[in-house]
Each structure stands twice: as structure tokens, then as C-alpha cells.
Amino acid sequence: MIGLKKYFFLVLVLLAFACQRQKETRTIPVDDFFKSQNKVGYRLSPDGKNLSYLKLKGADRNIYIEDIESGEGRIITQFKGINIVFYCWVSDNELIYYKETDAASNQSDMYIIDKEGKNERQLVKNEKSRLRIIDDQLMDDKYLLVSSNKRDSTAFDVYRLNVRNGAMEMAAKNPGNIIDWRTDAEGKLRLAISSDGVNSTILYRASETQPFKRVLTSNFKDTFRPIAFSHNRPNIIYAISDINRDKTALVEVDCNTGKEVKNLFCNDTLNITEAQYSRRKQKMSFVVYETWKKEKYFLDDSVRQVYANLDKLLPKTETRIFDWDEAENVFILRTFTDKNPGSYYLYFANRSKVRKLSDFNSSIREEEMCEMKHVSYQSRDGLLIHGYLTLPLNQKAENLPVVVLPHDGPVERNLWGYNPEVQFLANRGYAVFQVNYRGSSGYGKNFVAAGFKQWGSKIQDDIDDGVKWLVRNKIADPKRVGIYGTGFGGYIALNSLYLHPDTYACAASNAGVINLFTYLKSIPPYQKPILQMYYEIIGNPLTDIDKMRQVSPLFQTDKINAPVLLAQNIKDPNNNSSETMQFVKNLKKRDISVTYIENQGDMFAGKNGALRHKFYTTLDEFLEFNLKRK
């Protein structure tokens, strides 16, 4: 009896211990992370009275219009399936939309429709040409400024499209290399950007009757992005530029001389990525700069007031305004944080009120998500590398299994915010480590240039240094580090297995680049300037052939000894699927564990949820087997 009592006591203690130990983290189903809401593409009519959106009902997506005052909504298009690729308001009563006719070649027809869903007319027939809207405001209540390549498939000319009868009259003929046209506040075409893919030239004219003159030319290593014309000084443009400096700044440029006149916002450590111009107030509103997250610097106090007000109404969240009416009174905005994909809101500036429209992903509960922390460390050659570390919920930051998540490239970056992939992995108990390795954007052009031709060498070292840093800080269990990435991220992941074989227990690659030669081959050989640019970023296959061979996983299968997960869309035109097969075969011949998923399409396309589900389930199992069960 005494013995029995003893056991009973022991059981009680164990039970108490088990209950107290920690709150169990719920394993959230894969699909919940990637769900997107069925209402997208919110837009406001210019008069601010109507709200429009694309709503998915069943398998069909159509345009809906809602009266903001009364809240009454109606459907105005009747399509089966997902056909509408883009739409916008062109006046208070009319909208234009693109209907996709051939998904593979991006062909679509353009229609106009009024807000009641009546008077639907086809404006432009698909003639194997493409049409872009330059300015979404109607001029003289009937003209829309568009660009089209119907004359020459390689060059876009500018046309005035009469939305009443569909007639197009040429406004400007493309000499052959203009890639972008800009209008001033009056809708006059006064700025053009020509490019050979590497060097872009800004062309300017004082009025539409004059010929274009060159303002300045910038290399692909530089950034020069015109934002808007200055209202009262017709020869001055606002632009984001890093010509002659490392970080991008907001500057005023005199188009007659091509010289910078004034710095509106310039900082040696901050890189500007966006700038907002208010047409109504005819001045710059703010610039957006990136540190570990995007932040605003206000150039207009009234705009600052608007955002300050929003912060009060929607505390503890990031807000992004993305559409507004002409009067700049009604705004559509989206909120988000690292733990919350956020919601859409309407904001009425005059009444200082917000109205929630919808959640971006209602399956996500903020308290179940993990915090994305900014981290930085020194690389072996002294460069400061920034990254993000997301630790799993309810777990001590000690000896954790780590998934390194290098971002795609070239010249991209990770940013703070809700990332379904990161949250998915963190929910499974991994510390997720993202690195903005050299060559990533957002840290100035020198940092970008530092990554040129460093694929498979210093870029790889940066990531390895990051893992070492995690191990030094006892966060990572050195035996349980995996690496997974998409595109160039996948390339880095596969490279890691033979360049730093002791660091990683396994690698997963989704649509990863496995051969740099093939990657370069995807650029048509006649696009010589672009080719030259990529030669500079990636490497020149004619002179660096041996180096590129050494850092292409396809050639290095003999050195890979850890388990590999490979997913490949064989319909991807830029990929040579036979190479992927050969890669898998060569690994299998050496008895390396290879999990190969062959996709018949892009799994991130909305309609391919099944592919996505399969991939992430497989990834989950793969990591579980190779990292957790060790």
C-alpha cells in the first residue's frame, strides 16, 4: 500500500510538472500562413464617394463597388474565373480594367465600364501588343494617356486613347529605347527615361512641342528615379538619387543642367526607397527610408499630422496609405506588424475616423506569431551585416534548431514585417535567421557593389559568419542548422552544403539556381548591355568560367554530402529542367538523400494552393527529420 501511495505521489508530481512546464505552442496548419483574403485591390473613386475592390466568390473574381456613405455594394462585372488582372478608376464614374486573354504571354484586352456596371466597352483589342496606362486621369473627360507597343513590339509609343470611341492617336513616338514616360501635373508628357538595360538616361522637354533633351545618364549601379515635377518651377524635378553618394537621397534636379540643386533629405546612413508627392498640395509629403524597417521622414507638417493621428487611432502597428481621393480626405490604408499580416482600413481625415474593411489573413492570431528581431554582426572582413532573427514562441533562446533563410536575388533584401514563411518555420520550433548579405539592397550602393561577383564566396561567408555568430551566442545548436531558400536563396542553400559542409545539416531549395551559366543564358544574347550588367553582378562566363563552375551546385554534386530537398517548376521557361534532373540523378547515384518535388507550375500563383501545400508539408517533414530528430 505504501508503495502504491508513493507511485501515486510520483504521478501527481509528474503531472504538475508537465502542466507547469510551458504553454504548448499550437502547430498551425500550413495553409493558414499563406491564406490571402478574398478581397483585394481596394481603390477609391477620385471623388472619394465610392470604394471598389476585386472580390473572389467561389472561383470567380469580379469588381465590386461600394458606396462609402450608405455602404451599399454591387457587382459590376460578370466573369468566370480569375480574369481581371488590373483595374483603376479613370473618372468619378468610370473604371478601366484589363481582362487576361493569354496568361502565358501576358496578353490582355482593355475595357471601360461605368460604376453602375453599364456601358461596358472594349477599348483596345488584343493585337499581340501590350498597353500600359501612363496617367490614370482622364484629360478633357475622354483622353487617357497610354503606352503601347503595337507599332513595334520592342518599343512602347505613347498614345492618347479616346475612351469614348476607342481611337488611339500617337502622342509621342518612341525612338527605340524609351522605357518609361512621365507626365507633369497637367498630364503633359515631359519626361522620358531611356535605357539599354544598364545605363538609363533621363530625357526632358520644357513643353510637348519641343524635342527631348538628355538630362543625365546613370549606370545600373546608381539609382536615379524621378518622382515628380516641381509645381512652379517647370525645369525642376524631384528625384531619388545616389549619384555621387553611397546612400539614396531626395534631391531637386535642374533638368536644363542635369545638376542637383538642393538636397531635400540626405543622410549618410539612411537609404531612401520611396518619396511621396501630393498633387493637391503640390509639394513633397514625405520620404521613406529603410533601416531595419521602413520609416518616414515628413517634409510636410500636415501629412505628419495625418500619420500622427493614424498612430493614435491604430496604435502599435505600421500603417501604409496606398490610395486616396483627389481631395486627399478619404484614404485606404493597410496595417501590419511582424506578427500580424494586418487589415485594410478606410480613413476619413476630416472626421478623423477609421473604418475597417477586411483582415488580410484572418486565420493568423497575433499572440501565436513570433517576434522578428533585428540583429547585426561583423563579417570576417569587417563589414557590418544586418539580418533578422525570429525565435520560436515559448522557448528559451538556447541551443535551438536553426533554419537560415537567405533571400532571393540578386540585389534584393529582407524587410521587417509579416512573413508567412518565417512564421511557418518559427511555429514549427525553429529559430529563423534571415541575412541581408552583401549585395542586398537598402544599405547603399557600395554594399550592393560589394556583392558583385561574390556569389559562392564572400556572400556565402557572410551567411556562414552569421551562423557562427548565432552559435557563439549559444542561440543555435551547431548540429542542427539547416538552410532553405528560393531562387538565389536556394542557390546559396545548395552552395552551403559544399562550401561550408560542417555548418549545415541539410539544405532545401525551391526553384533554386543550380547553374550560373544557365541563369545567364536566360538573358537573350542580343541584349548585350543587360548581359554585361549581369556579367558584372554574377560573373562573366567567358573570363570567369572556372570560378563560376566552382560555385555552381550542378558541377559540385561530388562534394555534397548532406540531405537535399529540391523543388522545381519544370514549366519555368528560365530553367533548364533537364539540368535539375541531372543534379538529382548525380546526387542519388552517390546515395545522398534527395527529396525532389517536380511542380507543373508556379506554386506561388494564387490558383496553385495545392502545390504550395505539398511543398511546405514536404519541407516541414524534411526539416523535422534532418534537424529535430538528431
Next chain:
Amino acid sequence: MASEKKDGYRKNFSLILTFIVLMSVLFLLSLGLAYRFSTKYIENEFVSEKVKVLEQSIKPYNDFFQKKLPEVSFYNGYLDSATASRFVDTVLLEYPFVSKVIFYDSEVSNTPVNDGLNTGKFSFGPKNIYQFGSLVPSDSIRLFSINDTRNFIVGDDFNALALKLVSYIESLDTTRIPTQDELFSNFSNVRSNKITYLNIPRLEDLKIYKDMLRKTLDPSPVYQQDMLSFQLDPYKIKIINPRPLLYQYIKMAPLTYDPLDTTAVYLSTEITLPGPFSDYKLFFISSKSFIDKEIFSYFFPIALAILFFYGILVLVAVLIYRNLNINQKMFKLQYDFVNNLTHEFKTPVSVIKIAGNNIKSAVTLTERELKLYGKILDEEADKLNGLMNKLLAFTQIENKSIQLNRDRIRIVDFIESTVESHRLKHPDFNFTYEVSGVSTFVTDPVLLGSLFDNLAENAYKYSPPERKKLHISARLIKGKVVFRFTDHGIGIPASEINNIFKKFFRIQNQYNQNGSVGLGLAFCKELVNFMEGEITVKSKVNKGSEFKIVLPYND
């Protein structure tokens, strides 16, 4: 041997003999069959194992074909002479059967070429041609360049594959993804001793190629293609012989090779090589005596197994025979015992019966007669009782169902009392005894007495009348009491000495025709065993026997 029916016991040696003979026949038969089987098996192996030789010998080639060849494609047309040379170096090193490689650094364009292939608007021609190989002199590496077009031969490998490429592009269905096999077979050309391989472009490029057939594209595209032609030498293929005991010689030979001297003393077979080596075959030849060794090495373990099996069967037969024999002896002993016992009981019973009859029929009995009959009846009843006691005691001791008493006895007194009682019975029995080193010891006096009586009785019984003598000695040797009973009797033949302690065993002679059941010595042995001692015997025929009893000395 005839069955001994009179014992009621069957012993059929002919049955066992038949069994052994049949077994032996079976044994020989299976040996013969096993040998035939081995021969057939090895001859079959000689024919079938060649596939293994081929597989292993051709493995480097398959490796080259499946793994190394596609590597040309990985470069996507970016190969230049230096890298190609390095690539070829690794090929030559790893795959010795590659003798020479010709590298066509070529271009696909809309501009017609002088050397190469022009179809419609599509042109495919080499820019440079290089040859690499261990025997290529360094000044003749470059065979062809735009400025030096001498060495371009129409009908060369280049044009053959170029034609294949063009016809493939012509029929290319751009709406579906071509399979790997389809691509591989259309971008390679396998001919006798030669493989030509063209890097496989991406599907997007193939679509453009298709367009280029029909129209001149603007801007005029130029695509790099690398073609490598590998010249192969089948004689350099390393032949791996995994069965050196089966194949005496393996050699590479042209398909037409057919030697005349393959007489009956040789075994030969052949297998054709795949792919570019299809004009050649592997020729296998072994002499019959060579094959015989392999047959024997295959047959030997089988024969051993059969022999082992046969051995076990024979052993079982022998054991069964032995058991039968022992059982027969036991049967006979018991039979004798019952005979003797009956006899033994018969005598006193008949005496009692006669005495009883005499008393019954007599009218009056004198005092003397009464005493005589009383004595007779008493003695005969004692005899019967003694017999029964002996039988009972023996069974008890054998079953260990009696308790051992422990009393201290004086040895001299004990021997004297035994001697006394026997002298009384047999006045002609001559006793001597000696005791040294020990005067008393602890034992069960009844059992010891029984033992002494039995041994003394035997000594008297098996001695001729003129030599009825017994010498008893008791000594303490190495902590044990040793008794010796030495007589001058008829002795025991050496062949029987192992049997005398067995139950119901008696030596057939004139001394034990009656009054013995063959229990005496068996009883003694059981007694000694029970007292944790040992009994042994030494004897010489007609000289006498000596029984030695060793008992533990408990003092």
C-alpha cells in the same frame, strides 16, 4: 544371423544390413547427381556470368555517358578552348577509353556560314575546332578557325549532328516540354567508336532556333553551342573479371572474330558491347581442365554435405543396433535371474514341503524327529527369509530409501565377528587378516557387515576346495579406509571384469550352478556407492581376485 526365437527376442541383422546398403546406394547416387548438377551449373554460369563481366567492365563507360557527357550542357555554350581542355583532361584521366576529343566551338546565327550547315535562315557553324588527346602534338591542337578553314571536312561528325539538330528543331513541338531522353538522343550522335554531343539549350532558346529557321530575327541573334566529339578506343576498356576461376581469358575482339582453334578442350562464349562499341565483343575462353577445377570447387561442398548427412544416418543405424544389443543382454539377464531365483526358492520350499509331508503322514513323531523337522523348517524358513531380505535390501539401497546409520566400530572386532560367523558356516574356510594405521571408524555396521558377508561368501564360493582362503586387510591411506579382500579363487577373466558389478550378471561356470542369483557384487557396489566409497577389482584367472573397497574415514 538367425533370430534367437528361444529368447523371445527379435534381432534382425539383415534388416540393418539392407538399410545400410540402401543408404550407401543412395549416397553414391546423390554424389553422382551432385556432380552432374555441378557440371551443368558451371557450364550455365560460364554462359550467363558474361553479363556481369560486361556490366562491370562497361560501368566506367556508362558513368561517362550518363554523368560526364551531360556536363558539357552545364556550360551552356560558354566553353572556350582553355576550359574545354581542362574538361577533356579530366575526361581522359578518368576514362582511359577516350582517346581523343574534338571540340567544335560553334555558333548558331542567321548569318550564313561557309563551313557548317545552312538551312533556311538558320546557320550553324564552328568558329574554332580544337583537338585534345594525349597523343595530339601541341602544335596541332587548333584544327580550324575562321581564318584557317582547311581542316573542315564535309561529312564530318559536326555536320551529322548539325543535321540531326536541324531536323529536330524543325519538328519541335513548342507547346510541350520535351523529355530528357528525347533531348539527349537528339543532341548526341553515337556511332562506331565515337560519341558526338552538343550542349542542350533551354527550351526558350530552342523556340528561338525554330523561329530562326523561317526568318531572320532582328537584332540578329548569335547563340553559342559547344559540340564535343569523343573518339573511343574499345581496347582501352579495362576488362574486369569478377570470376577469375570461371573465365581463363577474356579479351576484346572485333565482332567478326571467330578463332578456328576452339576445339573440344575449350569452352568459349561471347557478348557484344553496347553503344559506340557495338562493333566489338568480349570473347571468353576457358580450357576444360580449368573449368573442371571450378566444377570441383563447386561440387566439393555439396559432396561434403551429402557425406555428412550420410555419416549421421550410419551413426544413427549403429546406435540403434547397439541399443538393441544391450536390451537383448538385459533381457537375457532378467530371464536368468528369474530362473535362478525360482531355483533358489524352490530348494527350501521343497525341503519344507517334504518336512511338512513327513510330519503330516507320520502317525507319531519321536522327540528326535520333531527336533529334526523343527530345525529343518526353521533353517529353510531362515534361508527363504534371508533371500527375501537380500532382495528387499538391494531394492531399498538401489532406490536410496534407507537411512545411513553412524556408529563407531572397532575394525578388528568387526572383522573377527565376520570371520567367526563364516568359520561356523564353513569350517574349511581359511581366514587371515591384518589391520594397520586405524583401529576405529564411523560407519553403518549393518551395511558394512552385509558387504563383508557378501565378499566372504563370494570368496568361498568361487574357490576350489583346496584353496578356500581369504585375507582381509584394513589400512588408512591418504585419509581413507581401504579394505582388501584377497582370495586364491578361480579369478575373473579380463573380458568380464567390467560386467561383474552389473545386476543379474553371473559368470557361467561350475561354481554357481545353483544358489546364486547374480545379485551379490551388484549389491556390494550399490552398498559402497551408498556409503560414498568405491569398489574395484583386480583379478587373475586361476590365481585369485582382490577386491578393494575405499571408504571415507570419518573420525
